[in-house]
Every structure is written in structure tokens, then in C-alpha cells.
Amino acid sequence: MTYSINELAALAGISARTLRYYDQIGLLTPGRQQDNAYRVYGQKEVDRLQQILFYRELGFSLTEVKQMIEADDYDSLKALQDHLLVLKEKQAQTGLLITNVEKTIASLKGELTMSDEEKFEGFKQQLINDNEKQYGKEIREKYGDDVVDQSNAKLKGLTARQYEQAQELSNQLNVYLKKAVEQGQPDSELAQKTCALHKEWLGYYWPQYSKEAHLGLAQMYVDDPRFKAYYEAIAPGGAEFLRDALKIYCS
Incomplete structure (x- = not known):
């Protein structure tokens, strides 16, 4: 079974313009073209389009979709x-x-x-x-x-008041961290108060606290780009500063 670009667009519920763009960026190229240069899509392209639309529905960008489905280990x-x-x-x-x-x-x-x-x-x-x-x-x-x-x-078991308190504490923690970073001293009273607030905030979510786990989390804030970006938005160098302050707090 083969489809023209308009037929496949109607079948998939997308526009022919979208299919042309997919072709343009190399995401979905027609299996062959007739002598009159019309795009013709076969079963392989139909199945690939289904995969593309699945990933798009899950929120992935076209660049991410292309990388995933063209990976050597794609299954x-x-x-x-x-x-x-x-x-x-x-x-x-x-x-x-x-x-x-x-x-x-x-x-x-x-x-x-x-x-x-x-x-x-x-x-x-x-x-x-x-x-x-x-x-x-x-x-x-x-x-x-x-x-x-x-x-x-533990999160699901929080009462409405506890959940609200956790959110308020998170906001307060970010304010303290920003001011502490501006001071630039991980061992300052304000920096150590920030660490104490961070421990208190974790108490709403962690089933059990340990210094080792706390320090491991702080290091992940630095190593993982997504966590680091969150703390960078609070204060430049925020992730590294919090890690360094926690090394003192947990010592």
C-alpha cells in the first residue's frame, strides 16, 4: 500500500506541509518518487511516521526524535x-x-x-x-x-498544610541561597543557615536522611546540567556554592 503526500497527511491527521518539512530536514523521506516528482510513501514510511508522532505527542523536539530513531541501537x-x-x-x-x-x-x-x-x-x-x-x-x-x-x-502522604509548608520552605531556601552566593563565603552563617533549610526541605520528601546522601545530591546538582541550570537561575554558581557549603555543614 502506498500513499501520496495528501493521502498520508489525511490518514495521519497532519498537514501536507508538515510532511514536506519532515522530508526537508531528513526526518521522513518518501521511499520513492514517481516520474512526475510526486512524493510516494510506502509501509516503511507509514510506520516511521507513526513513531515520529508518538514521540511528538510525548513532548520530544524534532531534533530529539531524529536522533532517537536514527540511533544504531534503535528498537x-x-x-x-x-x-x-x-x-x-x-x-x-x-x-x-x-x-x-x-x-x-x-x-x-x-x-x-x-x-x-x-x-x-x-x-x-x-x-x-x-x-x-x-x-x-x-x-x-x-x-x-x-x-x-x-x-x-511520602510526598503523596503529605497533608495539604505540609505540602504548602514545603513549597514555602523551597521559596525561602532560594532567597537565602541567592544572598549567600552574593556574600561568597560557604562557611558564613547565612550559607550554613541555607544548608539547614535545605536539610529541612528534604525532610518533607526523603524517607530517611543521611549526610552522605545529602552530599551526593549536592554533587549531582553540579554534575547534572538540568539541576545546575535550576540553581544557575537562582544565582550564578549556585550549585557549586551549595555543594561547598554542604561539605562544611555535613562535616
């Missing part, structure tokens, strides 16, 4: 299995939010009483999912599945 079956897991997670999250909204509507109608914890259940699960997507691989490799799963369970 289309494994990719589909990974897609399925992510989609099931999104389905579960959507179901949780739907239930949350339905309960809220019923609560406003006076049909049931909704606890404060229930009101935020879906949002906390979304936070866990976002953290897993962005940092899950590195965190699990560093601390192990059991520790991460316990941390997620």
Missing part, C-alpha cells in the same frame, strides 16, 4: 513498549484528575465532603510523574528504586 518494538508505559501513566493521571474534579463538583453541590488531602491528590501525583520523567533515571540509578518509591509515597 521499534521496545520504543512502542515504552510509549505504552508512558501512555498508561498519562491515562492513570488523567483518570485521577477526572475523579478529583468529579468529587469537587459533588462537594460543591453538597453531595459529599471532600478532605483537603483529596483536593490535592491529583496534583501531587502529577508532580511525581513530572519528576520521574525529568530526573527519574538519574535519581533511581543513584539511590535505588526502593528509596525513590518511598520518597514518592
Whole structure:
């Protein structure tokens, strides 16, 4: 079965312009072209387009998609299995939010009483999912599945007030860190107070605290570009400063 560019665009629910652009950047090139130069797509291109659209739906850029599907170790079956897991997670999250909204509507109608914890259940699960997507691989490799799963369970168990306190503490921590970096002394009273706040903040999420784990996390802030970018936005050199201050705090 072959398709013209317009036929494939209609089949996939995208524009012919999009397919032309995919061809232009080498992401999806027609298998062959007829003598009249019309693009003709075969089964191989149809399957590749499906993969592309899966990845796009999951939020990957075209550059990232091209790198993944052209990698030497790319496995289309494994990719589909990974897609399925992510989609099931999104389905579960959507179901949780739907239930949350339905309960809220019923609560406003006076049909049931909704606890404060229930009101935020879906949002906390979304936070866990976002953290897993962005940092899950590195965190699990560093601390192990059991520790991460316990941390997620602790987050889900936070009361509305505890969750609010954790957010307030995070904001306060960032303010202290910025001022401490400006002072430039990791052993200053302000820098060490920042470390104490960071430990207190971890207490809302970590099932068990240890100095070794705290220092390991601080080093990951420096080594991982995503964490480092977060602290750079607070203050230039923020990740390195916090690590150095924590070496003193934990000594």
C-alpha cells in the first residue's frame, strides 16, 4: 500500500506541509518518487511516521526524535513498549484528575465532603510523574528504586498544610541561597543557615536522611546540567556554592 503526500497527511491527521518539512530536514523521506516528482510513501514510511508522532505527542523536539530513531541501537518494538508505559501513566493521571474534579463538583453541590488531602491528590501525583520523567533515571540509578518509591509515597502522604509548608520552605531556601552566593563565603552563617533549610526541605520528601546522601545530591546538582541550570537561575554558581557549603555543614 502506498500513499501520496495528501493521502498520508489525511490518514495521519497532519498537514501536507508538515510532511514536506519532515522530508526537508531528513526526518521522513518518501521511499520513492514517481516520474512526475510526486512524493510516494510506502509501509516503511507509514510506520516511521507513526513513531515520529508518538514521540511528538510525548513532548520530544524534532531534533530529539531524529536522533532517537536514527540511533544504531534503535528498537521499534521496545520504543512502542515504552510509549505504552508512558501512555498508561498519562491515562492513570488523567483518570485521577477526572475523579478529583468529579468529587469537587459533588462537594460543591453538597453531595459529599471532600478532605483537603483529596483536593490535592491529583496534583501531587502529577508532580511525581513530572519528576520521574525529568530526573527519574538519574535519581533511581543513584539511590535505588526502593528509596525513590518511598520518597514518592511520602510526598503523596503529605497533608495539604505540609505540602504548602514545603513549597514555602523551597521559596525561602532560594532567597537565602541567592544572598549567600552574593556574600561568597560557604562557611558564613547565612550559607550554613541555607544548608539547614535545605536539610529541612528534604525532610518533607526523603524517607530517611543521611549526610552522605545529602552530599551526593549536592554533587549531582553540579554534575547534572538540568539541576545546575535550576540553581544557575537562582544565582550564578549556585550549585557549586551549595555543594561547598554542604561539605562544611555535613562535616
